Amino acid sequence: MIVRQVWTGNAYRNFNYLIACAETGEALAIDPLDHEKCFAAAKREGWDITQILNTHEHRDHTGGNAPLAQKTPRTRSRRWRAAWARAT
Numbered sequence: 001m002i003v004r005q006v007w008t009g010n011a012y013r014n015f016n017y018l019i020a021c022a023e024t025g026e027a028l029a030i031d032p033l034d035h036e037k038c039f040a041a042a043k044r045e046g047w048d049i050t051q052i053l054n055t056h057e058h059r060d061h062t063g064g065n066a067p068l069a070q071k072t073p074r075t076r077s078r079r080w081r082a083a084w085a086r087a088t
Helices: 035-045 065-071 081-087
Strands: 002-007 015-020 026-030 048-053 076-078
Touching: 002 035, 015 035, 026 035, 035 048, 035 065, 048 065
Parallel strands: 026 048, 048 076
Antiparallel strands: 002 015, 015 026
16 A cells, blocks of 8 residues: 655645555545646556545535546545535
C-alpha cells in the first residue's frame, strides 16, 4: 500500500489522499475536493483511480467527486448512504 497526501492549497486547508496498490496500480482517492491535483498526482505515479471515498458529506470533501469520476470512468464512489443526497 502506498499513501500520498495531496495539499489542496485552499482556504479550507484540506488535504486529499491517494492510497494505491503497488501491485495493481489501482488507487483510492479520499475526499478529492481538488480533483485536478488528485488526478495529476495519480497520473504522475502511473496509478488508475478506481474508487472515491468520502469521510463525510461536507462539500469541502465531496466537491470533486463528480469531476474526478468523469475523468476516471472506472471509478466507484463510496459514501455513507444517508449522506448521498447532500454529497451530490
